[in-house]
Amino acid sequence: MAKSSTRPAIQPGSHAPYTQATRQAGPERWDKPFSPDMKEMDVDLVMAHPIFYNTAPEKFPAAIPLRGILRNDTKLHQYLSGEIIVRRGDYGHSAFIIMDGAVKVLAKEPPAELLGRQPPVRPSVWGSFKRWLSRPQYAETATRRGAPPGLHVGRSGETRIFLQDVPGVLDSDRSIILREGELFGEIAALGRTPRTATVVAEGEVLLLEIRWQGLREIRKYSPAWKERIDGRYRERSLKRHLAETPLMWNLSDTSLQLIADATRFETFGEFDWHSSYQRMREASARELMEKEPLIAREGDYPNGLLLVRSGFARVSCRYNHGERTESYLGKGQVFGLHEIVTGWRGEHVALRHSLRALGYVDLLFIPTAVIEQHVLPALSPDQLATLTLAAESPGGAGGADELVEFMVAQRFINGRATMLIDLDRCTRCDDCVRACAATHDNNPRFIRQGPEASGVMVASACMHCVDPVCMIGCPTGAIYRENIEGLVGIDADTCIGCSICANSCPYGTIQMVALHDEDGLPVVTEETGAPIRRATKCDLCIDQPGGPACVNACPHDALVRADMRAGDKLTDWLKR
């Protein structure tokens, strides 16, 4: 919603900018509703639906009433038969409630071209050139609000796609039908994860899309919804996760079901680990490790296989009077496989490593007996050897012990595009900083400073984390994951400058920047006169044809944006 602003005449030579500042209404939650088309009448329709019968609106606080959530955090969609509602792999920020009709959840993923996937559209060189020519004199001017155009490309729900060859795709798989009153998409919405399945409309369907902030509030204040969401979250996530684990690719539905029945959910650490991490950052490596919840202890009997569902865990082993970090595990990786396989072959061994939760980790525990009975016999010797070897060396930069220890202790393993600077090659010329400023309205989106180990500096730049905790708590959904590649972006139009993301980011890579008008004067709120700010951070130059400007601008090959899950590439880079 556009806000009017007033600005007094500027007194030449004045040095009191706040008295001359542009005044406008301060931004608030629900300033920009999820859909401007959602009217009171629609809210009445939704409230009357059976799914909201036992929601108990009186349990919601006055500041966040259920009606307010439905009015501002939801929108109604009418989909036609065969229309794609969500695609597997996309990052979503919303869940869907079926108000009328049915949808089909595809168990088998159709080819990408049938799903209408397109390569990300990037502006032309000419577009970038024009943007550079018209860059403002002052950083972050209010007149140029808006994130780079590339960040808007392909966001879920904006473009509707029909599934091609519907009978061919739907009739040949084990699709699941969801009917009126069912909820879907909540796993991605609440878990900050990619969509786990593609969902298409089965006939005409009316859906209520609810953005995750709204779903979070409903779950918080309605016990019935909490029970429903948590139960489904666990059930659907488990089935998907088991089916995706390489160890179980060969298994039949029956075996998978038996394993699922025997599987236990285990959670270690805190969901909002970033708060304690910021307090603990200055602690020694030993203190940090001692505070980490122990999941499995070296020397114990391997009574089950541990699969990481989300989060990270540290693999360590005793070394004299201390503990040495060997590697780390992330989503989809397993712990204890080598010991279980050795035991299955007749030579029983104890766990050779300990496993500790790094912040928060969600695990599946499958008993050893179940693995021995259903999983191992189904694998060929070659498959078994490959999977055991993969489990032996899961991640990290091999051959650089100090660096692995440092990356794990500082939780930089969370990064998908961590800015690493090889200090042996960096001449501190700041070409990277200048290039970033030149491509981002004169405001560099990172600081060339940060913790360092083994001659490598982790600069203060957004890492586009695997687990982006900065997204927790954003009241307007301004911070989001771009689809497919999962880059974390900030929509400048919906950012209200509340600083929640900046405070949540454990690595301090989000900067709150005061807005200026075209004359360089601060823009302040009408009510209090406080400066209006917005969150800014690295967007990986998604709108630049050549990719990240910082990397391209480094003349000495000193800077790289590294995916910390790709241990081999990182090792190659370190050993150049």
Next chain:
Amino acid sequence: MKTFRARRWLLALISLMLALGLVLAWQLARIALLPVAVYSGWLLLGLVLVLTFFNARKKLPFLPLLSASAWMQAHIYLGWLGCFVFVLHTGVRLPDGRLELVLSAVFALVAASGALGLWLSRWLPPRLVRSGESLVYERIAGLRQQLAEEVRELVRRGEIETQSSTLADLYLRVLHAYFLRVPPLLAPLTGDDREFHRVRQELELARRYLNPAELSLAGELADLIEAKRNLDLQLAGQRLLKLWLFVHIPLTYGMLVLTAAHVWLALHYSHRL
């Protein structure tokens, strides 16, 4: 990913082959009585312009004109090739005209400053890493003041708490000057950390006059002296890494102006203009 060593060998080999090709072409052109000086002059001008465009590329980060790293490699090896073409062009002798003499001198300075810069860019960064924590150049002056203030406070506190003037005397005699000292311009090249060693030695000598409370303060002082050493090394190293460009780039522009005059004169008096 190829290693730096492999890349260095490959590009050096390519440059060498190009140079040999140029020598061959030069000989053939001479036999054919072609105006080789004119051709080599144009080639040299072209190379200089390509080399100069590296700086312009840095100002245009939004254009997908290859990475700065690729430009840097081209800059280095075309630079060496440019030196070789310069030798071919001038014929390994001092030029006759005054303009040409100045131009040759400026070219030599540009090439030498470039080679020095390349060496510094490879030699200094590992030394800065070994010296301690990396610091942002612009913040170093502020950090120096902060450190000096911290030392003064420490010494003052020690004097009040211990009723002893040993550390205060040391402060007046050596510490004050050491913590405010700015290292000389060429400190990284001359390995200048004599001051650090002298101050540390003075502190060690003073330890025999200190009681346990003062010894604890002396330990803190030793840490601050070490921190100042890193500050000095970071400042001097980073300053040198920036300063050579203040020689290389202005001289390049000067050379371009002189080259324009040289080209005009050469063409004018050879009746080609």
